[in-house]
Amino acid sequence: MILPRSFKNIVIVTAGILLPLLLPMSGLCQSEPIQVEEPAEMMEEVIVRGTKSLFELELESYRSENALYDLFNSINSNDDFDVHCYREAPIGSCIKQRVCKTNL
Numbered sequence: 001m002i003l004p005r006s007f008k009n010i011v012i013v014t015a016g017i018l019l020p021l022l023l024p025m026s027g028l029c030q031s032e033p034i035q036v037e038e039p040a041e042m043m044e045e046v047i048v049r050g051t052k053s054l055f056e057l058e059l060e061s062y063r064s065e066n067a068l069y070d071l072f073n074s075i076n077s078n079d080d081f082d083v084h085c086y087r088e089a090p091i092g093s094c095i096k097q098r099v100c101k102t103n104l
Contacts, residue, residue, distance in 0.1 A: 062098065080102065080103050081104070082103050084100070084101065085099065087099070
């Protein structure tokens with residue numbers, strides 16, 4: 001098969017550019033298989049038993065969040081940036097969620 005001279009030049013130039021880029025990558029497939037080491041001893045099991053219910057943890061989280069915002073509001077000089085939290089039902093829902101917004 002006879003190829004035009006310009007096509008031969010394109011193939012040679014393309015091979016000259018791509019071949020040096022692909023040669024280093026050929027060694028990636030020839031690496032030795034990874035060996036998984038067995039643990040020398042068994043891992044210890046740790047069991048943590050909580051004394052508070054999820055409701056108590058959530059309530060404590062809300063109280064600490066309110067304390068943080070109260071501190072921020074007392075330090076903040078611009079009342080437009082004061083943060084207040086309340087419960088509000090999103091549009092299209094009857095289930096209220098906790099929302100914290102600025103006065104803006």
